[in-house]
Amino acid sequence: MLQDETLAHNHHCGDCPIRHRAVCARCESTELERLEEIKYYRSFEAGQTVIWSGDKMDFVGSVVSGIATLTQTMEDGRTQMVGLLLPSDFVGRPGREGSAYDVVATTDLVMCCFRKKPFEQMMERTPHIAQRLLEMTLDELDAAREWMLVLGRKTAREKIASLLSIIARRDATLNLQPARGALVFDLPLTREAMADYLGLTLETVSRQISALKRDGVIQLEGKRHVTVPDFSRLMEEAGDDADGGMFA
Amino acid sequence: MLQDETLAHNHHCGDCPIRHRAVCARCESTELERLEEIKYYRSFEAGQTVIWSGDKMDFVGSVVSGIATLTQTMEDGRTQMVGLLLPSDFVGRPGREGSAYDVVATTDLVMCCFRKKPFEQMMERTPHIAQRLLEMTLDELDAAREWMLVLGRKTAREKIASLLSIIARRDATLNLQPARGALVFDLPLTREAMADYLGLTLETVSRQISALKRDGVIQLEGKRHVTVPDFSRLMEEAGDDADGGMFA
DNA sequence: CGTATCTTTGACCAAAGTCAACGGCAGTGG
DNA sequence: CCACTGCCGTTGACTTTGGTCAAAGATACG
Numbered sequence A, B: 001m002l003q004d005e006t007l008a009h010n011h012h013c014g015d016c017p018i019r020h021r022a023v024c025a026r027c028e029s030t031e032l033e034r035l036e037e038i039k040y041y042r043s044f045e046a047g048q049t050v051i052w053s054g055d056k057m058d059f060v061g062s063v064v065s066g067i068a069t070l071t072q073t074m075e076d077g078r079t080q081m082v083g084l085l086l087p088s089d090f091v092g093r094p095g096r097e098g099s100a101y102d103v104v105a106t107t108d109l110v111m112c113c114f115r116k117k118p119f120e121q122m123m124e125r126t127p128h129i130a131q132r133l134l135e136m137t138l139d140e141l142d143a144a145r146e147w148m149l150v151l152g153r154k155t156a157r158e159k160i161a162s163l164l165s166i167i168a169r170r171d172a173t174l175n176l177q178p179a180r181g182a183l184v185f186d187l188p189l190t191r192e193a194m195a196d197y198l199g200l201t202l203e204t205v206s207r208q209i210s211a212l213k214r215d216g217v218i219q220l221e222g223k224r225h226v227t228v229p230d231f232s233r234l235m236e237e238a239g240d241d242a243d244g245g246m247f248a
Numbered sequence C: 001c002g003t004a005t006c007t008t009t010g011a012c013c014a015a016a017g018t019c020a021a022c023g024g025c026a027g028t029g030g
Numbered sequence D: 001c002c003a004c005t006g007c008c009g010t011t012g013a014c015t016t017t018g019g020t021c022a023a024a025g026a027t028a029c030g
Helices: A003-007 A029-038 A116-125 A127-153 A156-174 A191-198 A202-214 A231-237 B003-007 B029-038 B116-125 B127-153 B156-174 B191-198 B202-214 B231-238
Strands: A039-044 A049-051 A059-065 A068-073 A079-085 A102-105 A109-115 A183-186 A219-221 A225-228 B039-044 B049-051 B059-065 B068-073 B079-085 B102-105 B109-115 B183-186 B219-221 B225-228
Touching: A029 A039, A029 A109, A029 A116, A059 A116, A068 A191, A068 B127, A079 A127, A079 A191, A079 B127, A109 A116, A116 A127, A127 A156, A127 B068, A127 B079, A127 B127, A156 A183, A156 A191, A156 A202, A156 A225, A156 A231, A191 A202, A202 A219, B029 B039, B029 B109, B029 B116, B059 B116, B068 B191, B079 B127, B079 B191, B109 B116, B116 B127, B127 B156, B156 B183, B156 B191, B156 B202, B156 B225, B156 B231, B191 B202, B202 B219
Parallel strands: none
Antiparallel strands: A039 A109, A049 A102, A059 A109, A068 A079, A068 A102, A183 A225, A219 A225, B039 B109, B049 B102, B059 B109, B068 B079, B068 B102, B183 B225, B219 B225
């Protein structure tokens, strides 16, 4: 276990892998120093719940590494994922007491946390933080609206293709994949989590993945390792018109 | 037609009906004066498109009166509503060129507009505006996530009940309805628009409204005028656990 | 090995979509 | 004033998609 290392408080923001994308992206070095004073790291194991819906949140923070999900649950147990948190994404809502959602670590997870009160105070005095948070929130809102189209109007097959293309695209930008040819990535989610993401049952997810494989849209190695031989074909299956401009 | 009146440029922000809820809510009088210099009003008739998806937006603004919708459309014509804009809601995204969605006036509509560039400049110098916009954006994000649960996991009947309860609740807060007893309101949307909101067909919307009427959950007068004799019953039908605390 | 978790697949069913006809109402123009 | 037209909404018959229930395969872990 390397948790001791990841938990260490003496990481320097300058070396931080999410330095240029997180809520602190626009901060200058003096601002970073002040953030550094109120920050601390927390690690979570895969499967652990970071925050329960309704609980009081005494911190906010950024995902440094790993993946977490934001989910809502109805009393009868139906659940819908409403957010997928990747490195650099922000957790928590300044100016609000409790969490509206369950936050669960899907993989092992490291978060850079700030106690809520000091962070809120700092936000008031540091426009760079508020500006960046606004920008990130607007991006999230756009993503949520895109997702609403998926949930409301796409077929099961299109939903799966949409999810795969989102994950593939993200992976390509993070890991600087060759911009041409086959995309290769690992699914960070179980079939059940994909179902909760897409408003389907896990059986339907499984069937549609098998169908996409049968039709040559994707190749599978094991349950989780995916190869996409032709990305524009996948986009077509997702019902997304333009080829996204990724491969011109 | 009173359009001349609503179009007049000499409204004072102090008298504005959305003064305390819109993006300008936190501004002080000197800040309001400067906003006043760059604002202008625009009116749209019911059915008119305010902005086309992909178009360049040279303004941002607030809905003053009337209702507008934000919709996304796939090439084959499937459409999903992704936002319902009520008085005080903000339209447009600072720091981005084009609109990602169609904005359509559902009723006659008056908007308070600001040219984008001056507004963006003012935002940088006026933290009160950026703060309020962040707060509003976070609220919208919460609403979008609530909506995702509706789209992904609720049955047709629950979806209709959810929409009715949202409209009823909004109407109650706006028009200070008696906090007890029957709620009465008008549907601001056609069956088709409701279908686009909920990811259903208009036939299913019609059938489920008829069913809720048959079961006594709602009463209808004409096509659009709704009476809800027992709000907690409607909440139950929506699959929303708590009684919302509205009627303690 | 045996147990637990995740996944796949099949048979059947139910909810919502599709296609089509029709009813009501408002506006228009003869 | 009435007939005509267009839009909105309702309802019915039938189809399709995805959900439900059940069994069994794969993989990892102790």
